[in-house]
Amino acid sequence: MAEWTHRPHTPSGGLMDRRRFLQGAAAASLLPLLGSRLLAPAWARAPLGALRSRVRPGDRGWPTPAQWEELRQAVGGRLIEVHVPSALQTCLKAPGSAACQAVFAELRNPFYVGDQPGLTQSSGWYRAWTSRPSVYAVAASNAADVVAAVDFARRHNLRLVVKGGGHSYQGTSDAPDSLLVWTRRMNAIALHDAFVGQGCEGQQAPHPAVSVAAGAMWADAYHAVTTQAGRYVQGGGCTSVGVAGLVQSGGFGSFSKNYGTAAAGLLEAEIVTADGAVRIANACTNPDLFWGIKGGGGGSLGVVTRLTLRTRELPEQFGGTSAKIRATSATAFRALIDRFVDFYAEHLLNPHWGEQIKLDPDHTLHISMVSQGLDSTQAQAVWQPFFDWVAQSPHDYALVETPSIGSGPARRWWDVAWREQHVAGFDD
Ligand SMILES: Cc1cc2nc3c(=O)[nH]c(=O)nc-3n(C[C@H](O)[C@H](O)[C@H](O)COP(=O)(O)OP(=O)(O)OC[C@H]3O[C@@H](n4cnc5c(N)ncnc54)[C@H](O)[C@@H]3O)c2cc1C
Structure with a gap:
C-alpha cells in the first residue's frame, strides 16, 4: 500500500534509497577521522569528544x-x-x-x-x-x-x-x-483535526493526528485518542510500552494488518540530536533523519521529545477470541496444528484479525486473537468451521478453555472503567 512505503526525499529533492543512507551514515562516522566533518548532515556530525x-x-x-x-x-x-x-x-x-x-x-x-x-x-x-x-x-x-x-x-x-x-x-x-x-514525566498529548508537518505546507495534505510527548505510554495515547476522542491511532498491543521506543523500532500492533506499523503512521518528530540542537524531522524537513527514526532503533539518532502520529476513523467493533484445545497425543497435536495453519491462511490472514496463538509443550493450542470491523455474529461465523472440526474428534481433543468469541464497541476497548462494568472476568 502506497501510504506505508514512503521513501523520503533528500533536501536536494532526489529520492534517497536505503543503501545511500547507510553509506552516508557510515561515512558520517568516519568523517571526523578524515577531517571532513562538514560533509555530513549537521545532525549526524559526531562530536569530537566521541x-x-x-x-x-x-x-x-x-x-x-x-x-x-x-x-x-x-x-x-x-x-x-x-x-x-x-x-x-x-x-x-x-x-x-x-x-x-x-x-x-x-x-x-x-x-x-x-x-x-x-x-x-x-x-x-x-x-x-x-x-x-x-x-x-x-x-x-x-x-x-x-x-x-x-x-x-x-x-x-x-x-x-x-x-x-x-x-x-x-x-x-x-x-x-x-x-x-x-522521559516518564513528559506525557502531554494534543489532538489535531488537520496536521501539516513543519515545512510541508502546500506539499502535504492535512491529516487528523495526535502529538504525544516522549514519555507517554500507549495507554495514555489510546485513552486520549480512542476513549476520549473516538478515533484510532496505531500502536502496540501492550499498553505499558512507551510510544517513542515502539515507534522507533517499527512497532507492530494488534490491528497492524489493517493499519500498518506504528512507524508508518509517524508524521513528524521533534528530536534533540547529539549536538544539542532541537530538530524537526518529517517528510519535508530533515527527511533523512525522519526516515532513520522510523525503525532505526531507539537511542540511535537522538532523543525524541515529541511524536505526531496519524489518527484514523475508529471501526464500530473490536473483538476477541480465546480458547485452549488440548490434544491427547503427539499425532493428534500435529494434526491440530496442521488444521489450524490451513484455517488461519483461509480465514484469519486478512485485515480483520491480529494477535497470537501459542503452542504449549503439553500439546495445547492456546488461541488469543483480536478482531476489528466484525460484530459478534460475524466473528463466530468465521471460527465455526474450525471448532466444528475439533468437535468431530472428541477422543483426540478436549476444550480446556471453552471458546469465547465476541465483539463490543471499539471506543470502549481501552476504557478500563467500562470494561470493569461490562466484561465478565475483566478484573480477575
Ligand atoms: C511486554 C512487552 C510487550 C511488547 N509489545 C509489543 C508490541 O505489541 N508491538 C511491538 O512492536 N513491540 C512490542 N514490544 C517491544 C517494544 O516495542 C520495544 O521494546 C520498545 O523499544 C520499547 O519502548 P519503551 O519506550 O517502552 O522502552 P525503553 O526501554 O524505554 O526504550 C527502548 C529503546 O528506545 C530508546 N528510547 C526510548 N525513548 C526514547 C526517546 N524518547 N528518544 C530516543 N530513544 C528512546 C531507549 O534508549 C531504548 O534503546 C513489547 C515489549 C514488551 C516488554
Missing part, C-alpha cells in the same frame, strides 16, 4: 559535585540519583522473605517498573542480564531539560542513555556509570 573513551565515576574527568549542581540548576532541580529500589536488595540476602515476595509482586506490574528509573522490564528475571542503573537521571519535563542533559554528557564525555516506557528486553535503555534522560 573519539575518547567515556568517563566513569572515579575517573579524572568525572564531573565535580559543583558541576552536577550546575546541571541540577539548569534542569529546574530535576536531576535525581538513581538507585535500584532497596527492597530488591533484600532479595539478595533473604530470597524467601515476605519483603522479597512483596517486591516480586510489584515487579510483575509493568507500570510500577516503568515508574522506577533504576528498574527494567527484566529486573528480577531468573538468569536475565543484571541491570545496573545510571548514576544520575534527568527526569526531563521538556525539550530544554533534554538539551541540558545532552550538552552536559557531551561536554564531560559521559555515556548518555534514554529511557521511556522501559520495555527494552535487551537493556538498551539502561547503562551503568551513565547519565540517564528519563
Whole structure:
C-alpha cells in the first residue's frame, strides 16, 4: 500500500534509497577521522569528544559535585540519583522473605517498573542480564531539560542513555556509570483535526493526528485518542510500552494488518540530536533523519521529545477470541496444528484479525486473537468451521478453555472503567 512505503526525499529533492543512507551514515562516522566533518548532515556530525573513551565515576574527568549542581540548576532541580529500589536488595540476602515476595509482586506490574528509573522490564528475571542503573537521571519535563542533559554528557564525555516506557528486553535503555534522560514525566498529548508537518505546507495534505510527548505510554495515547476522542491511532498491543521506543523500532500492533506499523503512521518528530540542537524531522524537513527514526532503533539518532502520529476513523467493533484445545497425543497435536495453519491462511490472514496463538509443550493450542470491523455474529461465523472440526474428534481433543468469541464497541476497548462494568472476568 502506497501510504506505508514512503521513501523520503533528500533536501536536494532526489529520492534517497536505503543503501545511500547507510553509506552516508557510515561515512558520517568516519568523517571526523578524515577531517571532513562538514560533509555530513549537521545532525549526524559526531562530536569530537566521541573519539575518547567515556568517563566513569572515579575517573579524572568525572564531573565535580559543583558541576552536577550546575546541571541540577539548569534542569529546574530535576536531576535525581538513581538507585535500584532497596527492597530488591533484600532479595539478595533473604530470597524467601515476605519483603522479597512483596517486591516480586510489584515487579510483575509493568507500570510500577516503568515508574522506577533504576528498574527494567527484566529486573528480577531468573538468569536475565543484571541491570545496573545510571548514576544520575534527568527526569526531563521538556525539550530544554533534554538539551541540558545532552550538552552536559557531551561536554564531560559521559555515556548518555534514554529511557521511556522501559520495555527494552535487551537493556538498551539502561547503562551503568551513565547519565540517564528519563522521559516518564513528559506525557502531554494534543489532538489535531488537520496536521501539516513543519515545512510541508502546500506539499502535504492535512491529516487528523495526535502529538504525544516522549514519555507517554500507549495507554495514555489510546485513552486520549480512542476513549476520549473516538478515533484510532496505531500502536502496540501492550499498553505499558512507551510510544517513542515502539515507534522507533517499527512497532507492530494488534490491528497492524489493517493499519500498518506504528512507524508508518509517524508524521513528524521533534528530536534533540547529539549536538544539542532541537530538530524537526518529517517528510519535508530533515527527511533523512525522519526516515532513520522510523525503525532505526531507539537511542540511535537522538532523543525524541515529541511524536505526531496519524489518527484514523475508529471501526464500530473490536473483538476477541480465546480458547485452549488440548490434544491427547503427539499425532493428534500435529494434526491440530496442521488444521489450524490451513484455517488461519483461509480465514484469519486478512485485515480483520491480529494477535497470537501459542503452542504449549503439553500439546495445547492456546488461541488469543483480536478482531476489528466484525460484530459478534460475524466473528463466530468465521471460527465455526474450525471448532466444528475439533468437535468431530472428541477422543483426540478436549476444550480446556471453552471458546469465547465476541465483539463490543471499539471506543470502549481501552476504557478500563467500562470494561470493569461490562466484561465478565475483566478484573480477575
Ligand atoms: C511486554 C512487552 C510487550 C511488547 N509489545 C509489543 C508490541 O505489541 N508491538 C511491538 O512492536 N513491540 C512490542 N514490544 C517491544 C517494544 O516495542 C520495544 O521494546 C520498545 O523499544 C520499547 O519502548 P519503551 O519506550 O517502552 O522502552 P525503553 O526501554 O524505554 O526504550 C527502548 C529503546 O528506545 C530508546 N528510547 C526510548 N525513548 C526514547 C526517546 N524518547 N528518544 C530516543 N530513544 C528512546 C531507549 O534508549 C531504548 O534503546 C513489547 C515489549 C514488551 C516488554
